[in-house]
Amino acid sequence: MVCRNLEDLYELFLLGTLEGEEGREIAEHVSRACPNCIYQLREATLTLCLLAGTAKPVRLKPKQKSHLLQRLKKK
Numbered sequence: 001m002v003c004r005n006l007e008d009l010y011e012l013f014l015l016g017t018l019e020g021e022e023g024r025e026i027a028e029h030v031s032r033a034c035p036n037c038i039y040q041l042r043e044a045t046l047t048l049c050l051l052a053g054t055a056k057p058v059r060l061k062p063k064q065k066s067h068l069l070q071r072l073k074k075k
Contacts, residue, residue, distance in 0.1 A: 003029075003034060003036045003037055003040075006026060006029070006037065006040070007040070009022070009026060010037075010040050010041055010043075010044035011044045011047060011048055013026050013027075013030075013041075013044075014041065014044055014045060014048060015048070
């Protein structure tokens with residue numbers, strides 16, 4: 001896997017949304033401590049943190065909250 005092929009995937013990787021072969025390949029590549037990927041993952045982490053900080057809090061209805069928690073437990 002070539003690092004420049006990963007540029008659009010770092011945030012998705014950090015969010016845990018990549019599945020299958022693509023997710024495994026990235027995890028394996030990153031586990032080799034590629035300096036470029038480590039830097040890019042740090043930048044992606046910062047981006048995600050900044051974006052999360054701009055979101056408005058949402059109050060879920062009890063039924064919605066229960067459904068969401070059940071879905072998260074399955075993952």
